[in-house]
Amino acid sequence: MAEVSEITGGETNLAAWLLGIQTIKIQPYHLPPLGPHDVKVRIKALGICGSDVHHFKTMRCANFIVKKPMVLGHECAGIIEEVGSQVKSLQVGDRVALEPGVSCQRCSLCRDGRYNLCREMKFSGSPPNNGSLANKVVHPANLCFKLPDNVSLEEGAMCEPLSVGIHACRRAEIGPDTNVLIIGAGPIGLVTLLAARAFGAPRIVIVDVDDCRLSMAKELGADEIVQVSTNIKDVGEEVVKIQNAMGSRIDVSFDCVGFNKTMSTALSATGVGGKVCLIGLARTELTVPLTSAAVREIDVVGIFRYRNTWPLCIELLSTGKIDVKPLITHRFQFSQKDIEDAFQTSAGGGNAIKVMFNL
Amino acid sequence: MGKGGQSHEENMAAWLVGINTLKIQPFKLPPLGPHDVKVRMKAVGICGSDVHFLKTLRLADFVVKEPMVIGHECAGIIEEVGSEVKNLVPGDRVALEPGISCWRCNLCKEGRYNLCDEMKFFATPPVHGSLARQVVHPADLCFKLPDNLSLEEGAMCEPLSVAVHACRRADIGPETNVLIMGAGPIGLVTILAARAFGAPRIVIVDVDEHRLSVAKDLGADGVVKVSTNMQDIPEEVEKICELMGAAVHVSFDCAGFNKTMSTALTATRAGGRVCLVGLGHNEMTVPLTPAAAREVDIIGIFRYKNTWPLCIELLRSGKIDVKPLITHRFGFSQEEVEEAFETSARGGNAIKLPFFPNYYCYDYVLKSVLVGEADPRIQNHRCSAWGYQPVGGGGARRMGRFAVQERASETVALTGPPMETDSLVFGVEEPVPGQLPPPYESIIA
Numbered sequence: 001m002a003e004v005s006e007i008t009g010g011e012t013n014l015a016a017w018l019l020g021i022q023t024i025k026i027q028p029y030h031l032p033p034l035g036p037h038d039v040k041v042r043i044k045a046l047g048i049c050g051s052d053v054h055h056f057k058t059m060r061c062a063n064f065i066v067k068k069p070m071v072l073g074h075e076c077a078g079i080i081e082e083v084g085s086q087v088k089s090l091q092v093g094d095r096v097a098l099e100p101g102v103s104c105q106r107c108s109l110c111r112d113g114r115y116n117l118c119r120e121m122k123f124s125g126s127p128p129n130n131g132s133l134a135n136k137v138v139h140p141a142n143l144c145f146k147l148p149d150n151v152s153l154e155e156g157a158m159c160e161p162l163s164v165g166i167h168a169c170r171r172a173e174i175g176p177d178t179n180v181l182i183i184g185a186g187p188i189g190l191v192t193l194l195a196a197r198a199f200g201a202p203r204i205v206i207v208d209v210d211d212c213r214l215s216m217a218k219e220l221g222a223d224e225i226v227q228v229s230t231n232i233k234d235v236g237e238e239v240v241k242i243q244n245a246m247g248s249r250i251d252v253s254f255d256c257v258g259f260n261k262t263m264s265t266a267l268s269a270t271g272v273g274g275k276v277c278l279i280g281l282a283r284t285e286l287t288v289p290l291t292s293a294a295v296r297e298i299d300v301v302g303i304f305r306y307r308n309t310w311p312l313c314i315e316l317l318s319t320g321k322i323d324v325k326p327l328i329t330h331r332f333q334f335s336q337k338d339i340e341d342a343f344q345t346s347a348g349g350g351n352a353i354k355v356m357f358n359l
Numbered sequence: 360m361g362k363g364g365q366s367h368e369e370n371m372a373a374w375l376v377g378i379n380t381l382k383i384q385p386f387k388l389p390p391l392g393p394h395d396v397k398v399r400m401k402a403v404g405i406c407g408s409d410v411h412f413l414k415t416l417r418l419a420d421f422v423v424k425e426p427m428v429i430g431h432e433c434a435g436i437i438e439e440v441g442s443e444v445k446n447l448v449p450g451d452r453v454a455l456e457p458g459i460s461c462w463r464c465n466l467c468k469e470g471r472y473n474l475c476d477e478m479k480f481f482a483t484p485p486v487h488g489s490l491a492r493q494v495v496h497p498a499d500l501c502f503k504l505p506d507n508l509s510l511e512e513g514a515m516c517e518p519l520s521v522a523v524h525a526c527r528r529a530d531i532g533p534e535t536n537v538l539i540m541g542a543g544p545i546g547l548v549t550i551l552a553a554r555a556f557g558a559p560r561i562v563i564v565d566v567d568e569h570r571l572s573v574a575k576d577l578g579a580d581g582v583v584k585v586s587t588n589m590q591d592i593p594e595e596v597e598k599i600c601e602l603m604g605a606a607v608h609v610s611f612d613c614a615g616f617n618k619t620m621s622t623a624l625t626a627t628r629a630g631g632r633v634c635l636v637g638l639g640h641n642e643m644t645v646p647l648t649p650a651a652a653r654e655v656d657i658i659g660i661f662r663y664k665n666t667w668p669l670c671i672e673l674l675r676s677g678k679i680d681v682k683p684l685i686t687h688r689f690g691f692s693q694e695e696v697e698e699a700f701e702t703s704a705r706g707g708n709a710i711k712l713p714f715f716p717n718y719y720c721y722d723y724v725l726k727s728v729l730v731g732e733a734d735p736r737i738q739n740h741r742c743s744a745w746g747y748q749p750v751g752g753g754g755a756r757r758m759g760r761f762a763v764q765e766r767a768s769e770t771v772a773l774t775g776p777p778m779e780t781d782s783l784v785f786g787v788e789e790p791v792p793g794q795l796p797p798p799y800e801s802i803i804a
Contacts, residue, residue: 062649109629112630114630116654117654171654258648258651263647272474273474278647278651281648281651281652282648285644285645285646286645286647286648287642287643288647289641289642289643290635290642290657291640291642292641294638294659295659295661297473298659299656299657299658300647300656300657301654301656302651302653302654302655303651304652304653304654
């Protein structure tokens with residue numbers, strides 16, 4: 001899909017630019033020069049995230065506002081085409097998955113290892129940083145992770161959403177003792193299901209309003225599924241159903257949605273001394289029964305993106321402990337029409353879990 | 360039977376027999392089990408929960424359905440020991456940990472016995488408390504006091520334990536700057552505990568200036584006076600962070616309201632923790648998502664576990680001094696017990712044990728006042744209502760006083776002289792300048 005430039009004889013790099021609400025155009029994307037610790041990657045697979053769709057529909061996501069045209073996309077993998085002068089661990093032709101966020105590595109949070117919270121974070125596809133739905137990108141070599149032969153480039157791109165599930169399972173301390181409740185069977189709920197199982201969770205119950213997503217969850221290995229409503233009055237009844245479905249104490253709940261109802265359900269259903277992990281970042285203010293949770297010493301654990309997860313994701317995919325392939329439900333090419341269709345499909349939800357571009 | 364002397368006096372206790380009604384009456388003790396001790400009570404502190412039971416006969420889901428002995432913060436002298444008790448003898452001075460857990464369930468076996476479903480806790484219905492001449496208690500929940508600790512300090516181990524447990528769960532140490540919301544008794548013991556755990560900087564906030572000055576005397580590095588108005592949060596967060604001079608790593612909400620929790624969640628730095636200690640309203644509306652997106656975790660606190668030995672050590676070595684918190688003392692007689700609870704309920708400069716704020720301000724229509732959702736504090740308080748007219752410059756003129764008479768579920772009826780007022784301030788005692796809630800912060804005449 002790359003146009004060959006007559007003047008330079010080199011290929012013009014093209015990318016999918018967000019120009020306005022619901023307006024994406026494939027246009028040239030001039031790459032920055034390759035620094036000594038950078039690599040140039042030809043992008044081969046890229047997945048669409050809910051945040052990409054949100055930017056597409058509203059030109060903003062929480063406090064991040066798109067003020068000028070921006071390249072979309074951040075869940076990606078590709079092939080190394082060029083390496084900077086100081087790069088020793090990678091070479092041309094290597095197949096790599098990319099971790100999107102470039103942190104400052106100087107502040108106290110970075111030095112503590114909590115670089116996902118860095119205030120100077122430059123995250124692909126989060127304004128004002130350009131994303132990676134492009135022919136090629138330039139990226140720090142240490143954020144490119146080599147894929148073993150038995151892991152495809154699409155699976156490499158899936159490392160990004162999977163990382164959210166992995167990071168959440170680490171923070172929530174999932175293990176062979178922790179029965180898990182997952183609220184929301186969208187892409188994040190589903191990768192959390194896969195991650196929790198890989199971490200050894202003995203029993204996993206997942207809930208959603210959509211029975212089609214629930215049956216995908218059952219296929220992916222959930223022990224029980226419960227269909228719930230959007231009516232907050234139903235919380236009491238649903239908590240009973242959920243606890244019965246679990247059969248024993250719920251140790252950790254993951255709210256992969258982030259509404260009053262889902263958080264209230266999580267706080268009420270979780271057993272004494274357990275944890276509720278808030279992953280879904282839907283609303284700003286939530287009205288929830290926080291006090292009755294606090295008197296049962298239920299802790300609320302916050303999740304923001306991930307840190308140090310790619311090596312583990314790749315390992316879990318390579319050994320087959322996790323299989324993400326069923327989550328890729330729709331595939332598109334890198335053309336103007338396909339890009340528009342892809343975003344509409346992803347925005348439609350329902351049986352579209354992960355929409356993947358093949359470039 | 361047991362070892363030690365048997366007393367033939369009739370045991371008396373302070374019984375909660377009805378709303379606002381305490382009576383000193385006989386309290387028959389259960390027989391002494393092999394692992395029990397009989398303790399002569401010498402010092403009992405009043406807690407906010409005791410006052411709440413007195414005023415309303417309930418607290419959250421616990422309802423007082425029949426007469427119950429009140430009180431749980433206590434220390435005394437062993438009078439008799441059960442046949443299997445080896446580590447205590449009559450004459451030993453001990454502080455008592457109130458809650459008897461089942462020791463069989465999984466939570467108990469994991470050490471989280473404070474969360475036991477079968478917990479029997481002094482003065483949480485239906486279990487009798489310890490404001491009595493003598494009680495019978497398991498020996499393993501009685502902790503010997505060293506010679507240099509008074510029995511009053513022994514009784515203070517109970518509220519101090521809440522703070523110690525919170526500091527442990529919140530991982531307080533030499534690197535955690537601490538923010539405390541609320542300078543009531545729990546906020547104040549939290550200052551002491553946080554300092555003992557090594558917290559380098561402690562800032563505390565409250566609406567009440569007197570309490571803030573006590574907090575300063577107890578060693579807070581900075582104090583900030585805050586309002587009850589949600590709109591003031593951004594400004595207050597700025598003041599707090601400026602005063603801290605560095606990041607807030609851990610916040611303790613010792614009040615438990617939307618405003619205090621929202622302030623704490625906003626002021627705490629990314630990756631930090633907010634400990635919810637104060638148990639105000641059940642449902643809270645707070646900016647949970649932005650906090651979660653900065654990985655600010657919320658830690659719940661319920662009472663304490665395995666804290667008495669540490670409290671005793673911290674008091675013995677002088678690392679913590681709780682004596683300034685004991686502001687009023689009473690004897691064990693009908694009159695004094697009633698006065699003690701009145702004092703405690705009034706709050707204000709009664710630090711140890713104030714329960715709720717003194718003044719409630721409402722606009723009123725005609726002669727009945729809509730107090731909103733059957734506020735039990737108005738209903739059960741022996742209180743009056745003072746009428747005010749605002750005057751220019753932010754002050755108010757007191758017009759006169761009403762007596763609060765009938766209390767229905769949503770209204771109260773007032774009687775008093777005719778007067779023109781547009782706001783009422785409810786309270787137990789007459790408001791004085793500097794103690795009124797905004798906007799009536801000063802009285803002109």
